[in-house]
Amino acid sequence: xxxxxxxxxxxxxxxxxxxxxxxxxxxGWNTAFENNYANHKxxxxxxxxxxxxxxxxxxxxxxxxxxxxxxxGTLLNGKESGDLPKVGDWVVFKAYEEQGYVIEVLxxxxxxxxxxxxxxxxxxxxxxxxxxxLLLQGLDRDFNLMRIQRxxxxxxxxGIGAIVVLNKKxxxxxxxxxxxxxxxxxxxxxVVLTSALDNEGVAELAxxxxxxxxxxxxxxxxxxxxxxxMNALWGGILQKEGAVSMANxxxxxxxxxxxLVLIPNGCMVIDSPGMRExxxxxxxxxxxxxxHPQIAALxxxxxxxxxxxxxxPGCAVMAAMEEGTLPEVVYQxxxxxxxEQQRYGTHAxxxxxxxxxxxRITRQAKDFRQKRKY
Numbered sequence: 001x002x003x004x005x006x007x008x009x010x011x012x013x014x015x016x017x018x019x020x021x022x023x024x025x026x027x028g029w030n031t032a033f034e035n036n037y038a039n040h041k042x043x044x045x046x047x048x049x050x051x052x053x054x055x056x057x058x059x060x061x062x063x064x065x066x067x068x069x070x071x072x073g074t075l076l077n078g079k080e081s082g083d084l085p086k087v088g089d090w091v092v093f094k095a096y097e098e099q100g101y102v103i104e105v106l107x108x109x110x111x112x113x114x115x116x117x118x119x120x121x122x123x124x125x126x127x128x129x130x131x132x133x134l135l136l137q138g139l140d141r142d143f144n145l146m147r148i149q150r151x152x153x154x155x156x157x158x159g160i161g162a163i164v165v166l167n168k169k170x171x172x173x174x175x176x177x178x179x180x181x182x183x184x185x186x187x188x189x190x191v192v193l194t195s196a197l198d199n200e201g202v203a204e205l206a207x208x209x210x211x212x213x214x215x216x217x218x219x220x221x222x223x224x225x226x227x228x229x230m231n232a233l234w235g236g237i238l239q240k241e242g243a244v245s246m247a248n249x250x251x252x253x254x255x256x257x258x259x260l261v262l263i264p265n266g267c268m269v270i271d272s273p274g275m276r277e278x279x280x281x282x283x284x285x286x287x288x289x290x291x292h293p294q295i296a297a298l299x300x301x302x303x304x305x306x307x308x309x310x311x312x313p314g315c316a317v318m319a320a321m322e323e324g325t326l327p328e329v330v331y332q333x334x335x336x337x338x339x340e341q342q343r344y345g346t347h348a349x350x351x352x353x354x355x356x357x358x359x360r361i362t363r364q365a366k367d368f369r370q371k372r373k374y
Contacts, residue, residue: 024049026262027061028129028215033090036106040092045103050089050128052259058085058102060093069093069100081125086111087258087270088128088215110159112217127217127258127270132161134269136220136229138168145181146333151219152187153292153337162189163209163216167225170195184327186293196229206233212266219272230271233263294326295334309334 027049037047048062048069058069069091071084085091085105093100112127133155137143148164155162164182169175175193182191190209194201210216210233220226258272295317299307303314309331311318317334320326 023061023065024063025213026266027260028213028268029090032109033106037090037092040104045092046095046100047090047092047106048100049260050085050087050091051261052257053085053087054257058091058100060091060100060102062093062095062100064095067093067095067098067100069102072101072103075102075104082111082113082123086125086128087260088130088217090129112155112158112160114154126219126272129215130158130160130217130270131211131214132163132216134163134165134216134218134229136165136167136218136224136226138171138220138224139166139175139178140168140171142221142224143178145185145329146336148182149185149330149333150337152185152189156187160217162187163205164189164191165194165205165229166191167194167196167229169193169201170198185330186297188293194229196225196232199232202229202232206263206265206267210263210265210267210269215260215268215270217270217272222273226271230261230269233269234261235264292330292334294330298326308338310338 024047029049033047040047046062046064048060048067050058051061051066052059056070058071060067060069072094075084083105085102089108090106091102092104092106093102108128110128110130111125112130112133113123113125115123133151135148135151135155137148143166152162152164166175166178166182172178179191179193192201192205192209194205196202218226218230258270260268260270262268295309298316298320299309301316302309302312304312307315307317309315309317317326317331321328321331
């Protein structure tokens with residue numbers, strides 16, 4: 001059960017002398033959102049940011065403070081799942097006493113997504129309007145370099161920065177080794193060592209990498225220490241910390257739904273349930289971009305411009321891997337992601353084809369009704 005107590009937390013992060021607009025500014029309000037809200041404001045509608053979603057109930061922070069809202073029927077029935085409000089979204093709503101009704105989602109600056117868990121190929125939007133992702137891994141059997149690369153790859157594709165946090169550094173003899181391993185992937189992002197349970201490295205993380213007014217999404221598997229890190233960043237108990245199974249070192253979910261929390265240093269962190277799957281949603285033809293920095297640099301020297309780096313002659317990527325200048329884990333990860341994206345790309349193309357067919361059938365039916373006048 002989620003233990004964020006908004007009624008108790010809000011006074012601690014929103015002093016009573018704050019104006020309504022400064023409250024929105026604390027939560028990331030800017031001119032881009034203001035411009036998109038202008039017409040709605042003239043129509044007497046309010047604006048707020050989504051803090052939590054629990055079933056059909058949305059907790060919003062607006063100019064007047066916290067309000068619970070539901071989706072309007074038009075929004076609920078007229079939008080695809082990915083277009084409905086997510087944690088971090090700014091939404092326009094109509095307030096009726098203590099209840100609100102969400103009318104529209106303001107255009108997003110970006111969205112953090114993954115492939116829906118399981119065998120399906122649909123995309124799941126996790127959060128919206130995120131400045132950077134905190135990619136958390138524990139060093140007690142949870143460390144997996146290929147998983148980190150997958151997270152970095154997908155996050156970069158979403159147009160979002162990344163900060164890798166290697167937690168439980170006190171449980172390994174040489175934590176700097178793991179720090180170097182992550183750096184070897186070639187992504188230009190901070191790699192921070194912490195022991196959240198002992199508060200080691202947390203102050204450095206907050207002061208050097210988490211900026212006031214910016215939004216960070218905390219991602220990681222269950223048991224990596226997300227709840228402990230959230231408590232350490234907050235400086236108190238935000239939620240109960242979960243146990244880790246001694247049999248398989250897998251953690252138990254303590255966060256049951258996503259929540260946006262304003263941290264005392266002025267930044268916002270979106271906490272999420274542990275994710276054992278983080279499927280990528282990138283078209284195959286995009287794979288050699290800046291999201292695979294080492295592969296992209298080497299690909300410029302391949303004999304063929306459309307080289308897939310599988311078995312083509314004159315492939316600079318394969319040559320570098322055989323020479324040892326390209327880490328094998330990077331190459332193996334590339335092959336795995338390439339195969340995964342071929343499947344995802346095929347599904348996306350099929351879905352677009354079906355949507356085009358459905359649209360054509362709908363237009364034909366409309367024309368037929370007009371001709372028959374019914």
